Amino acid sequence: MTQIIFDDVWKEYGEHIVLERINLTLDDHEFLAVIGPSGAGKTTFLRMLLSQEAPTRGRILIDGEPIAPEPTADRGVVFQRYSVFPHRTVLGNVMMGPQWAASPLLGRLFGARRRAVEERAMALLTRVGLAEHAEKYPAQLSGGMQQRLALAQALIMKPKVLLLDEPFGALDPGTRKQMHELVSELWEENAMTIVMVTHDLPEAFLLGTRVIAVERPRKDPQAPERFGATIVSDYETKCRIVRDSRRFEADRAKARLTLVPDAFLPADGTSAAALVKD
Amino acid sequence: MRRIINYAPSSGAKVILAALPFVLLVGVYFLGSSARLAIDPADKLMPGFASFYASMVRLGTTLDIATKQYLLWWDTWLSLQRLFLGLGISALIGLVLGILVGFVPYLRATFEPFFAAFSLIPPLAVLPILFILFGLGELSKIVLIVFGIAPFITRDVMLRVASLPTEQIVKAQTLGASTWQMITGVILPQVMPRLLDSVRLSLGAAWLFVIAAEAITAEGGLGYRIFLVRRYLAMDVILPYVAWITLLAFLMDYALRKVAAVAYPWDRIKAA
Numbered sequence A: 001m002t003q004i005i006f007d008d009v010w011k012e013y014g015e016h017i018v019l020e021r022i023n024l025t026l027d028d029h030e031f032l033a034v035i036g037p038s039g040a041g042k043t044t045f046l047r048m049l050l051s052q053e054a055p056t057r058g059r060i061l062i063d064g065e066p067i068a069p070e071p072t073a074d075r076g077v078v079f080q081r082y083s084v085f086p087h088r089t090v091l092g093n094v095m096m097g098p099q100w101a102a103s104p105l106l107g108r109l110f111g112a113r114r115r116a117v118e119e120r121a122m123a124l125l126t127r128v129g130l131a132e133h134a135e136k137y138p139a140q141l142s143g144g145m146q147q148r149l150a151l152a153q154a155l156i157m158k159p160k161v162l163l164l165d166e167p168f169g170a171l172d173p174g175t176r177k178q179m180h181e182l183v184s185e186l187w188e189e190n191a192m193t194i195v196m197v198t199h200d201l202p203e204a205f206l207l208g209t210r211v212i213a214v215e216r217p218r219k220d221p222q223a224p225e226r227f228g229a230t231i232v233s234d235y236e237t238k239c240r241i242v243r244d245s246r247r248f249e250a251d252r253a254k255a256r257l258t259l260v261p262d263a264f265l266p267a268d269g270t271s272a273a274a275l276v277k278d
Numbered sequence B: 001m002r003r004i005i006n007y008a009p010s011s012g013a014k015v016i017l018a019a020l021p022f023v024l025l026v027g028v029y030f031l032g033s034s035a036r037l038a039i040d041p042a043d044k045l046m047p048g049f050a051s052f053y054a055s056m057v058r059l060g061t062t063l064d065i066a067t068k069q070y071l072l073w074w075d076t077w078l079s080l081q082r083l084f085l086g087l088g089i090s091a092l093i094g095l096v097l098g099i100l101v102g103f104v105p106y107l108r109a110t111f112e113p114f115f116a117a118f119s120l121i122p123p124l125a126v127l128p129i130l131f132i133l134f135g136l137g138e139l140s141k142i143v144l145i146v147f148g149i150a151p152f153i154t155r156d157v158m159l160r161v162a163s164l165p166t167e168q169i170v171k172a173q174t175l176g177a178s179t180w181q182m183i184t185g186v187i188l189p190q191v192m193p194r195l196l197d198s199v200r201l202s203l204g205a206a207w208l209f210v211i212a213a214e215a216i217t218a219e220g221g222l223g224y225r226i227f228l229v230r231r232y233l234a235m236d237v238i239l240p241y242v243a244w245i246t247l248l249a250f251l252m253d254y255a256l257r258k259v260a261a262v263a264y265p266w267d268r269i270k271a272a
């Protein structure tokens, strides 16, 4: 269970009000897409969720507790760029988090414990389709592959919340489509909350279960910095009841299928999982 | 006619072209030297290659009576020892201070302006102070090198730390890294190639300080020898010594470049 609450949050840089009156309650396992024009303060919104910036006014609560004052392992992140470490191999990048957690001084594991982490990391890399590139360095990967690596690197820490700042902004349309599928599947599998910033409207409505638009409702041409942006619209795009009942049906179908012996499955090799989808 | 920048030499031509200035230099010297020797066979200013060879063989293979050493190797050993100690200590100081001051905001606010001012002090101007404080021995020579080079390396490392994307540092924290783990796992490995480059760039300055210190006071060393034999206009020793110092510096530069390429392969991928 992860619930995120923004309670009348303002963010100002000196005289410049970037965000004002942000009120939001986000339930567990939502996929929140944040849209808005460039410079509206979408990144600032995400940075506050990451504790990279503190709100000037108001509070942010996660599960009822005030948010930690610095970035922590319960909130993973993928930026548009620079999310992976260029001096580690693909496998090394994914293994960094668990190794840091287990070895405070050296940041490295050896022997059986290392192999255990390696196995988990390889499983994740296989999941995001990078298993055969495990020994390469990030600079040898394409943009889409680097973002998939950044996802795997964040997911191995099993974060409660995953924050994405225009993660597909620099990718070509084909790659972007693959990434959309991957992210929505990962979101289903890992039962976490995702907050994604994008300026691509179709992407927001395709992926998000909830879409909020951030924009400046009032404008003062003489002093544009006087008013900040706020949440101007809020859509629930995929109704929670429908989602929950669909998942419930899927679980029940799976449970039923495990009772069916293999002999009753179609001879053409269609897997049980494929039958559930229909 | 294409623009001149669009004509590139083939790889074979490159080798020949690269050798050309060296050959020209040696050739011009040879012509000048021969012309002078033809007029005065005892000319001291531009001795022939034969007398270079003779002097080096003498310095390299005969035992000096005063010091009981083979002077060429003894000088080389002394100078290199000073150079390596000075450079090594500078690199270590630069690495530790550069990372700490570059990475920890409070240290940065405290020391960055101080370092900027400190690095402007001309090291040779404080050489007398070093001699007074540390005596005329090895210590003051090594302190001079450190004084001259450590501030440069420190600032370079600091700049490199500052140029690492904030995204990386935030990402490391979301993976649970402590400050120590970020320093050892994120900052240090990415600073190391730059440190090696920084040391390479400092080689010239380091030699300058070694030779300057040796010129003033020493019992031996390449710089000491050059300044000693200057009184006798012994160009047959000075010129080969200068060439020898240049060769040593080149070899060190080459070795550092190779070490960087082998130890940090990812750094070269980025450049490619």
Ligand SMILES: Nc1ncnc2c1ncn2[C@@H]1O[C@H](COP(=O)(O)OP(=O)(O)O)[C@@H](O)[C@H]1O
Pocket: A013, A016, A018, A036, A037, A038, A039, A040, A041, A042, A043, A044, A045
């Ligand atoms: N550290 C900062 N200091 C001052 N102003 C900032 C800072 N960060 C962002 N801003 C300002 O906040 C506004 C919103 O920025 P940002 O959140 O990056 O917008 P978006 O991501 O929606 O394009 C911009 O006008 C930007 O100039």
Ligand SMILES: [Mg+2]
Pocket: A042, A043
């Ligand atoms: Mg942005």
